[in-house]
Amino acid sequence: MCPAILSLRVSRWTVTALTLLCLAGSGVAPAPAFAQAQTGTISGTVASRSGAAVADATVMVQGTSLVRSTNAVGRFSIDGVAAGPVTVVIRARGFLDQTVSNVQVRGGATLDLIVEMAVAPNFMEQVQVTATKTALTVGDVPAQTDIVDRAAIEGRGDQTLTQAIAHVPGAIVSTQLGIFESVMLRGLPRGDPEFTNTLLLVDSVPQTTSNNGSRVVALPINDASRIEIVRGPNSALYGRTAIGGSVNVRTADPAPAQEFGFDFTGGQFGMLKGVAKASGPLKRWGGYYVSVGKERNTGYFTNKTSSDFSIGNTAVFAKLTFVPDKRSFGSVSVNRVVSDNSTPTNEPIVDGRLLHDIDPRFDRFTTFNIPGPNYHQGEGRVTLNYTREFSPWARAVEVFGYRAVQQKFINDGDFIGSPFDLSTHTITQYPFSQDLKEDIFYQELRVELTPKRGRVKHSLMIGGSYEWNSGSLASDFIFTDPETEGWPMNYLNPVIPPQNAWQHDAGTPRAYHLGIAGLFAQYMVEPAPRVILTAGGRYDRLALDNTRGTGLKIEETFDAFSPKLSATFRLLGVEGDNRPTLNVYGAYSHAFLPPRRPSSLVPADVPLNLKPEDIDNYEGGLKGGLLGGRVSLEATYFHMSEDGVVLSTRQGPFFLPTNSGVQKYKGVETGGSVAVSPKVSVYLNASFYRNRFGAFVIQSEDGNEVLTGNRLPIAPDRVVNWGATFTPMASVDATVNAKHVGNVQTDRANTFTLDPYTLIDAAVSWRRGPLRLTLSAHNLFNKAYYWNGDGETADPGRPRQVLVTTSLLFK
Numbered sequence: 001m002c003p004a005i006l007s008l009r010v011s012r013w014t015v016t017a018l019t020l021l022c023l024a025g026s027g028v029a030p031a032p033a034f035a036q037a038q039t040g041t042i043s044g045t046v047a048s049r050s051g052a053a054v055a056d057a058t059v060m061v062q063g064t065s066l067v068r069s070t071n072a073v074g075r076f077s078i079d080g081v082a083a084g085p086v087t088v089v090i091r092a093r094g095f096l097d098q099t100v101s102n103v104q105v106r107g108g109a110t111l112d113l114i115v116e117m118a119v120a121p122n123f124m125e126q127v128q129v130t131a132t133k134t135a136l137t138v139g140d141v142p143a144q145t146d147i148v149d150r151a152a153i154e155g156r157g158d159q160t161l162t163q164a165i166a167h168v169p170g171a172i173v174s175t176q177l178g179i180f181e182s183v184m185l186r187g188l189p190r191g192d193p194e195f196t197n198t199l200l201l202v203d204s205v206p207q208t209t210s211n212n213g214s215r216v217v218a219l220p221i222n223d224a225s226r227i228e229i230v231r232g233p234n235s236a237l238y239g240r241t242a243i244g245g246s247v248n249v250r251t252a253d254p255a256p257a258q259e260f261g262f263d264f265t266g267g268q269f270g271m272l273k274g275v276a277k278a279s280g281p282l283k284r285w286g287g288y289y290v291s292v293g294k295e296r297n298t299g300y301f302t303n304k305t306s307s308d309f310s311i312g313n314t315a316v317f318a319k320l321t322f323v324p325d326k327r328s329f330g331s332v333s334v335n336r337v338v339s340d341n342s343t344p345t346n347e348p349i350v351d352g353r354l355l356h357d358i359d360p361r362f363d364r365f366t367t368f369n370i371p372g373p374n375y376h377q378g379e380g381r382v383t384l385n386y387t388r389e390f391s392p393w394a395r396a397v398e399v400f401g402y403r404a405v406q407q408k409f410i411n412d413g414d415f416i417g418s419p420f421d422l423s424t425h426t427i428t429q430y431p432f433s434q435d436l437k438e439d440i441f442y443q444e445l446r447v448e449l450t451p452k453r454g455r456v457k458h459s460l461m462i463g464g465s466y467e468w469n470s471g472s473l474a475s476d477f478i479f480t481d482p483e484t485e486g487w488p489m490n491y492l493n494p495v496i497p498p499q500n501a502w503q504h505d506a507g508t509p510r511a512y513h514l515g516i517a518g519l520f521a522q523y524m525v526e527p528a529p530r531v532i533l534t535a536g537g538r539y540d541r542l543a544l545d546n547t548r549g550t551g552l553k554i555e556e557t558f559d560a561f562s563p564k565l566s567a568t569f570r571l572l573g574v575e576g577d578n579r580p581t582l583n584v585y586g587a588y589s590h591a592f593l594p595p596r597r598p599s600s601l602v603p604a605d606v607p608l609n610l611k612p613e614d615i616d617n618y619e620g621g622l623k624g625g626l627l628g629g630r631v632s633l634e635a636t637y638f639h640m641s642e643d644g645v646v647l648s649t650r651q652g653p654f655f656l657p658t659n660s661g662v663q664k665y666k667g668v669e670t671g672g673s674v675a676v677s678p679k680v681s682v683y684l685n686a687s688f689y690r691n692r693f694g695a696f697v698i699q700s701e702d703g704n705e706v707l708t709g710n711r712l713p714i715a716p717d718r719v720v721n722w723g724a725t726f727t728p729m730a731s732v733d734a735t736v737n738a739k740h741v742g743n744v745q746t747d748r749a750n751t752f753t754l755d756p757y758t759l760i761d762a763a764v765s766w767r768r769g770p771l772r773l774t775l776s777a778h779n780l781f782n783k784a785y786y787w788n789g790d791g792e793t794a795d796p797g798r799p800r801q802v803l804v805t806t807s808l809l810f811k
Helices: 012-026 150-156
Strands: 039-048 058-061 067-069 075-082 084-091 098-105 110-117 144-149 172-176 180-184 198-202 224-231 245-251 259-267 271-282 286-297 311-325 328-341 347-350 375-391 394-412 416-421 426-429 432-449 456-479 487-490 503-506 510-528 531-548 553-572 581-593 613-626 631-651 654-677 680-689 718-729 732-741 757-768 771-778 786-789 793-796 801-810
Touching: 039 084, 039 098, 058 075, 067 075, 075 084, 084 110, 098 110, 144 150, 150 224, 150 732, 150 757, 150 771, 172 786, 180 198, 347 416, 394 456
Parallel strands: 039 110, 198 245
Antiparallel strands: 039 075, 058 067, 058 084, 084 098, 144 224, 172 180, 224 245, 259 271, 259 801, 271 286, 286 311, 311 328, 328 375, 347 793, 375 394, 394 432, 416 426, 426 487, 432 456, 456 503, 456 510, 510 531, 531 553, 553 581, 581 613, 613 631, 631 654, 654 680, 680 718, 718 732, 732 757, 757 771, 771 801, 786 793
């Protein structure tokens, strides 16, 4: 017989042993183990509400020791879970904790779970990667950082990159000819190419060409999952053009479950746009995302020389993520965009006045360019990101990019200027053709180390990059008047001269190469729980050669070192609690801008200034959160000096480089947002700048031109953004955004001022099941304004455009 009474202090293992002895003694066979305590498996995917995978999330079964982390594509699997109802808790940096109750686990079976995480309301806790190349919360970044996610882009009905980031503090949208869009940060003036002083990246690969610019005509945002913006210089990590700031477009990751959808947009200016997308997992090792899009519109200009004025592009994008084993992950993407556009002429400035003010018969949206399309851009991109973990504290990261770029102007007469003759209603038009082709390779390899020594946190990153650009450039200047090297054009009744009257000055074709080798390092340490110190730097060696036809090759090499030092202090609160948080930071950084490859608009006999520009920047700022993140605040002051700046002076259709000088920038940027209630949130940011020429005197045979103290062109003294988001019911969202830009000077001599302007954008979205309808309006009150100009012409800003987007997403 078995003992009938057992002591309550006997362990469960003793009870099990006694039970087995009893069963053996009684001749009864013990039950199989799986019958006593059956177990199952919980697997699944953790993603944000926008559909992006959440890596390194902690998934735990409440009340047990079962804990796993998600991999790079957000997948996890937990074995040995007791059968029956359990509660699963998910935690991830930058997101609210998520609890899934009553998860029914069946013995011997696998339960698939898809968990959507909500972004943390405290902006300080959100995670970005652009500022430091590694994941770091916004609060700990020693710079001002902004994040625009897919939900915001869709909710506002944004169609372009510049629209998506237009309301970042201090951002200025400057557009030439209606299609060449640029965003300037901190009031740094744009050069002729776009994004000259703002580094543009796609999935961390620089998009810069040999002229130090990035042209976004062939960069639609159909596939952007989020856009990270870091304000201020960052050449210590990225090298050239990271001066006013950096913009990183992060493309969409595969969805956690199979889905496909369509977006259709139509509205004013003959806008028609369609995008088809499909996405989902591939077994347990990866996922895919593909899209095809096409857009066409007729623009907002009145064409006096042709009935066909069109702007459009076709884009194809595909991305594959893969996790070959537990210690490595990556993604590869391919993108092809073809864009064909008519380019308009701008409004002339005559004797310090806009032409439509002098002659009311001239409409400011008039264009009299040669019938087009006048501009073609084709761009192919291949991008690879791969990470290999050697241990919990050591990993290597590989980034590779290849781009094939063609930028081609075809019989383009968008360039107009003096001489003017108002008595005969004529201006001078300078048509040209130009064909640029570049093959650009980018290779980066870095090692990231995060060893732990007691309570002190360390991180060390060491890496190198190499960029190789091989290009060619051919141009042809078209004219009928050899004296002006253009032709006269009647702006009221324009007539393009017949092609048999055209004369040509075909420039000598150029072949050029640009190689940039860089070594960089960054060390971060937290010597105390409330202190983060960062030191970093980058050494670049640049080699540039240029050959005109069969002429001699021009070669130049130069070096640049870009250090950066910063400190962040957590004065109040710690990450993850609901108490007020306040961080302050200070930083010094040095940056550089290399000389651009010689332009076809510079005559062959003009000496070139092939020296880099040097930039020094000092700044300090604060960031804070109150009421559990419902209130966020930020402010920063910066002082920047740029030495070695070379400008240009127009001479007919050509531009002659000047001697170099100094430009100075300083300003204050402030911002705040408040979640008034779960249904209403508001924001306001205001930036104030004083950007001027420093010691700068342009020397010439005709006399010196003193620029010292003048305002920099297209650099306003103030930029203010405000807006609100309303969610009156679960299926409806509404947004209102306003942007005020102060007046600007159009030229370096400060002879003409463009008036300040305020633009209002609004949108409302309604969702039901797989359907989403968005009605959006940009420049709602049809404000007349100009967003760019020089001393001879001004670019009229886009008038009101109302669009309707219909989206269908099937899961």
